[in-house]
Amino acid sequence: MYVTLKQLLEHAEQGGYTVLAPNIFNLESLIAVVEAAEAERAPVIIAIGESRLKDPQLQKYLPVAARQMAEEASVPVGINLDHGKSYHELVLAIQKGFSSVMIDASMCPYEENVARTREIVKIAHELGISVEAEIGHVGQGEDYTENGAADGLTEPETARRFAEETQVDALAVAVGTAHGVYKGTPRLDFDRLKEIHETVDVPLVLHGGSGTGMDNLVRASRLGIRKLNINTELLIEAREQVRRELQEDPEIDYSVLLKHGKDAVVRRLRTYMQALHSSGKAWS
Secondary structure (H helix, E strand, O other), X not given: OEOOHHHHHHHHHHHOOOEEEEEOOOHHHHHHHHHHHHHHOOOEEEEEEHHHHOOHHHHHHHHHHHHHHHHHOOOOEEEEEEEEOOHHHHHHHHHOOOOEEEEOOOOOOHHHHHHHHHHHHHHHHHOOOEEEEEEOOXXXXXXXXXXXXXXXXXXXXXXXXXXXXXXXXXXXXXXXXXXXXXXXXXXXOHHHHHHHHHHOOOOEEEOOOOOOOHHHHHHHHHOOEEEEEEOHHHHHHHHXXXXXXXXXXXXXXXXXHHHHHHHHHHHHHHHHHHHOOOOOOOOO
């Protein structure tokens, strides 16, 4: 069942759970997301990174496959453009049938972030498409220090102003996570997250879920995170499974190898869905 980000996150807010948003990059990863969601009876968001739309073949086929699988799924499924920084790719995602787009102008000065976000909100909302934006900045794991994220954490009052001025449907916040593989130990600012949740009137999103630790993520969910993005951890899970299969049988058929990698991702996704209490939350 194809739904918008707004529908998904409003339901998650009411139910006090977190919807998983795994990044996909090919057909196997797409199948893994929907298979895990249906097995757990969990709402889910298919996240497609902006870089995928810059690949001519992926741009042509991946959104079409994602839309068809979302429409035919027995659970609520949204399709979200992840970290859209280019106006061209954001509009392209809207044209390709995404149910939501994330505009990421978080590295821009505040007023520019507001202006660029408002422009996309106006276009998307006229077509019934949801918009996520980011205030503060979630950096890269390689820039992490022993004390946690170096800078860019979201200020609660700034988040409130931004949400009101842009009318976004979801807000990604920076509270100590990072993209990719952490160089240091993940240290989330839970007091900051609690204050943001109490201050901001839209559902909150956490990027950089990979390697953050399940205990941290469960606590973040309890404090108001309604969408969790995850990518790197799934890539590593599939890679390690493929490595084990090749060590056991160097002559293994390539198609079988792909299935083993996909199945490993499904198992990991189901673990996340259970821990973040989206399992069993599907509606019709």
